[in-house]
Amino acid sequence: xxxxxxxxxRRAALVGTALVxxxxxxxxxFDADAQPRRGGxxxxxxxxxxxTLDPHVASSMVELEVIHHLFETLVAMDEKYNTRPxxxxxxxxSPDAKTFTFTLRKGVKFHNxxxxxxxxxxASFERYKKVSPNASVLAxxxxxxxxxxxxxVVKLKSPNAVFIDVLKSPVYPFAIxxxxxxxxxxxxxxxxxxxxxxxxxxxxxxxxxIKRFDNYVADESMPGPDxxxxxxxxxxxxxxxxxxxEANARVAALQSGGADVINDIPVALAKRFEGRSDLTxxxxxxxxxxxxxxxxQQGATRNPLVRQAILAxxxxxxxxxxxxxxxxxxxxxxxxxxxxxxxDAMKPYYDQKNPKKAKELLKxxxxxxxxxxxxxxxxxxxxKDAILVLSELMKEAGMNVSVDVVDWTTNASNMQRxxxxxxxxxxxxxxxxxxxxQQWRVMFYTFPQVKDDAVLDAAYxxxxxxxxxxxxxxxxxEIEKRVIEQAYMIKIADTGAxxxxxxxxxxxxxxxxxxxxxxxxxx
Amino acid sequence: MLRIVVIRLIQAIxxxxxxxxxxxxxxxxxxxxPAVVIAGADAGPAAVERIRHELGLDRPILEQLxxxxxNLGTGDFGRSLVLNQTVLSAVGERLPVTMSLAMLSLAxxxxxxxxxxxxxxxxxxxxxxxxVMTLALVGVSVPAFWIGILSVILFSVTLGWFPSAGxxxxxxxxxxxxLSSLIQPAFILSLFQIGFLARMTRSGMLDVLDQDFIxxxxxxxxxxxxxxxxxxxxxxxxxxxxxxxxILSLLIGGSVVIEQVFALPGIGRLVVQxxxxxxxxxxxxxxxxxxxxxxxxxxxxxxxxxxxxxxVRYD
Numbered sequence: 001x002x003x004x005x006x007x008x009x010r011r012a013a014l015v016g017t018a019l020v021x022x023x024x025x026x027x028x029x030f031d032a033d034a035q036p037r038r039g040g041x042x043x044x045x046x047x048x049x050x051x052t053l054d055p056h057v058a059s060s061m062v063e064l065e066v067i068h069h070l071f072e073t074l075v076a077m078d079e080k081y082n083t084r085p086x087x088x089x090x091x092x093x094s095p096d097a098k099t100f101t102f103t104l105r106k107g108v109k110f111h112n113x114x115x116x117x118x119x120x121x122x123a124s125f126e127r128y129k130k131v132s133p134n135a136s137v138l139a140x141x142x143x144x145x146x147x148x149x150x151x152x153v154v155k156l157k158s159p160n161a162v163f164i165d166v167l168k169s170p171v172y173p174f175a176i177x178x179x180x181x182x183x184x185x186x187x188x189x190x191x192x193x194x195x196x197x198x199x200x201x202x203x204x205x206x207x208x209x210i211k212r213f214d215n216y217v218a219d220e221s222m223p224g225p226d227x228x229x230x231x232x233x234x235x236x237x238x239x240x241x242x243x244x245x246e247a248n249a250r251v252a253a254l255q256s257g258g259a260d261v262i263n264d265i266p267v268a269l270a271k272r273f274e275g276r277s278d279l280t281x282x283x284x285x286x287x288x289x290x291x292x293x294x295x296x297q298q299g300a301t302r303n304p305l306v307r308q309a310i311l312a313x314x315x316x317x318x319x320x321x322x323x324x325x326x327x328x329x330x331x332x333x334x335x336x337x338x339x340x341x342x343x344d345a346m347k348p349y350y351d352q353k354n355p356k357k358a359k360e361l362l363k364x365x366x367x368x369x370x371x372x373x374x375x376x377x378x379x380x381x382x383x384k385d386a387i388l389v390l391s392e393l394m395k396e397a398g399m400n401v402s403v404d405v406v407d408w409t410t411n412a413s414n415m416q417r418x419x420x421x422x423x424x425x426x427x428x429x430x431x432x433x434x435x436x437x438q439q440w441r442v443m444f445y446t447f448p449q450v451k452d453d454a455v456l457d458a459a460y461x462x463x464x465x466x467x468x469x470x471x472x473x474x475x476x477x478e479i480e481k482r483v484i485e486q487a488y489m490i491k492i493a494d495t496g497a498x499x500x501x502x503x504x505x506x507x508x509x510x511x512x513x514x515x516x517x518x519x520x521x522x523x
Numbered sequence: 524m525l526r527i528v529v530i531r532l533i534q535a536i537x538x539x540x541x542x543x544x545x546x547x548x549x550x551x552x553x554x555x556x557p558a559v560v561i562a563g564a565d566a567g568p569a570a571v572e573r574i575r576h577e578l579g580l581d582r583p584i585l586e587q588l589x590x591x592x593x594n595l596g597t598g599d600f601g602r603s604l605v606l607n608q609t610v611l612s613a614v615g616e617r618l619p620v621t622m623s624l625a626m627l628s629l630a631x632x633x634x635x636x637x638x639x640x641x642x643x644x645x646x647x648x649x650x651x652x653x654x655v656m657t658l659a660l661v662g663v664s665v666p667a668f669w670i671g672i673l674s675v676i677l678f679s680v681t682l683g684w685f686p687s688a689g690x691x692x693x694x695x696x697x698x699x700x701x702l703s704s705l706i707q708p709a710f711i712l713s714l715f716q717i718g719f720l721a722r723m724t725r726s727g728m729l730d731v732l733d734q735d736f737i738x739x740x741x742x743x744x745x746x747x748x749x750x751x752x753x754x755x756x757x758x759x760x761x762x763x764x765x766x767x768x769x770i771l772s773l774l775i776g777g778s779v780v781i782e783q784v785f786a787l788p789g790i791g792r793l794v795v796q797x798x799x800x801x802x803x804x805x806x807x808x809x810x811x812x813x814x815x816x817x818x819x820x821x822x823x824x825x826x827x828x829x830x831x832x833x834x835v836r837y838d
Binding site for chain 1: 553554555556559560561562563564565566567568569570571573574605606607613616617668672675676679680683686687688689690783784785786788789792793796799800801
């Protein structure tokens with residue numbers, strides 16, 4: 001083992017100690033019979049401000065957390081990330097999976113006081129198709145129809161068995177806006193939705209306030225909130241999001257009473273809450289997955305055998321230990337609660353820690369010491385550490401490795417566009433493993449720069465065309481196997497997030513992928 | 524005096540043009556694509572390309588540069604790619620925060636730095652001199668972000684004297700809240716500059732205190748206070764004014780780190796976010812405005828020279 005790897009492992013041991021010391025409180029489930037107090041303000045120290053609140057173009061977590069309080073979608077993720085009606089009371093697919101009919105809830109009001117009807121839904125979908133970076137998922141739409149004020153119909157040119165699931169995406173939400181926003185350009189919509197909160201003051205880079213929408217019409221068919229759906233009730237008068245980029249300042253804000261809730265807490269800083277019974281730390285799982293992305297169009301890693309050699313070197317325990325993050329080993333690209341979960345099928349490919357096998361694969365590949373560049377960034381220490389440990393593991397297996405550290409924007413652009421001269425990099429995917437195969441699709445092709453993979457293409461065609469869930473599960477098995485076996489992506493771990501709140505000031509703050517303030521009340 | 528200002532402003536035009544071109548070239552040399560940032564990680568290649576096209580990023584670099592310069596000539600600094608507002612309005616919204624921070628820091632730096640410098644020079648070689656110079660060395664050496672974090676733990680968390688982060692606008696929240704939100708970052712921002720100014724003042728004063736006219740003043744029986752404060756310091760003041768101009772520039776530049784640590788919505792934080800997002804028009808526009816601010820500061824320093832030292836002439 002090299003000196004640098006030993007150093008990283010020592011750090012890992014320290015992080016492990018910190019994790020053991022960390023108090024992660026159990027959170028009581030939502031109690032529908034409790035009578036929370038109406039009123040008060042919750043202050044949330046938030047890592048940064050949203051760039052836009054236009055739901056159709058928003059993809060960053062900081063934007064989505066605000067947006068889902070202001071806007072709603074026809075269907076949404078429930079507590080277990082499955083699909084549940086939200087603004088629609090019912091969603092049905094035709095037997096050929098080409099026609100989808102949504103029955104809308106009656107009496108739902110926009111923040112401007114007007115009732116939401118199918119005309120608004122139709123206009124929103126038409127706008128989405130024009131402006132959203134995710135518009136490709138509507139490319140196959142033959143028509144949108146609004147036969148009556150409470151019915152919306154989507155007709156597709158070809159079958160898509162998961163179309164309704166696609167619409168629950170929390171990223172680039174298919175939010176319903178008033179029809180008069182139809183022709184508004186990207187990032188220029190009026191912030192008028194149907195959510196339980198309305199937009200108050202927004203001072204860029206400083207803070208943003210959302211206020212309770214007193215005319216909010218909740219989904220009465222449910223006893224309480226359920227993920228991003230269900231019966232949502234706003235008790236707080238307002239929520240103030242303070243944008244505090246520095247983690248130390250966020251932690252200090254919670255300690256000193258300047259914030260009631262904080263997010264993105266580094267593991268080491270969470271120790272500062274020890275001995276404070278008024279502060280509760282939440283460990284959020286599932287949250288994201290961290291993977292290595294292997295460039296299939298660059299130098300040595302064009303060869304699948306070289307990619308498989310890299311896969312064989314991975315020692316998950318050492319990598320996770322060095323990452324200074326809340327992380328759990330896992331071999332799957334979806335979570336165990338997903339219907340697509342394949343059990344232990346992918347386990348043999350994960351955490352192989354087999355440099356001998358890697359050497360054999362390199363020999364078969366005719367690898368002759370060509371340089372393999374691992375690119376990472378200085379913004380996210382967990383990514384940098386994961387790459388540094390991998391570089392040592394690859395060197396042990398006889399690979400000629402260089403590490404290139406750039407800033408996150410360069411790193412992300414290179415992965416997404418295939419620019420730069422990198423062979424391996426790493427990133428986290430969050431909504432994709434939660435939502436499953438359809439949400440992974442673009443990532444599987446784009447990040448590793450996969451081109452002309454007939455096996456993957458065929459498996460996805462089977463996935464979208466199969467009305468029978470068991471056939472879709474079988475198709476996903478093919479897809480996941482192909483991605484992992486070809487080492488397009490190499491799974492590292494499921495990564496979580498640390499949040500904390502002041503339990504003497506607010507209650508019913510429950511853990512979920514996105515921070516939610518409906519049904520949260522002030523004490 | 525007006526003539527001097529006009530001449531200096533005209534002389535600044537080529538400097539600003541150079542800054543504009545350099546800012547443009549440097550930003551476009553850095554890899555990374557604003558279209559990827561705007562589209563988001565979940566966007567496919569077609570969506571990214573569409574955004575590149577809409578923003579004009581697929582046009583030749585020279586064409587983009589010329590368009591920007593032509594627009595600049597008409598006073599149009601362009602539109603931020605990310606913020607959905609013009610560069611001037613984005614900067615204008617944040618200018619009061621950065622100027623408040625810089626001016627408060629300057630107000631802390633000048634009296635303390637000058638006083639410590641004079642003290643060290645007057646008691647040269649003594650323990651006072653050693654103590655002041657050690658303090659100055661610490662101030663210059665310790666990173667602002669580190670001292671900022673320690674300060675927050677002590678003054679915000681433990682003592683609860685000041686808020687840990689955020690800005691309270693003067694007009695909306697009143698002078699008490701405004702000062703409370705700024706005093707901690709302003710003092711930390713001043714630490715480096717106090718050390719710098721104390722060392723420069725000491726050096727200037729040492730030169731002057733050895734001059735014949737100081738000895739003459741003392742021989743005439745002029746009081747020590749008057750000798751040091753009026754005769755010696757007045758002659759060291761030209762150096763202090765020069766350093767004060769540099770310090771104001773450094774305070775504006777130094778706000779980048781402090782605004783990040785204390786979550787102040789100023790220009791420093793705007794620039795950091797613009798760089799991370801590769802928001803070309805915003806970075807270029809802000810660099811140009813920074814450049815213009817430095818030119819104005821230099822003109823002010825030149826004018827103060829005239830008042831401080833009547834021998835100075837700009838013919």
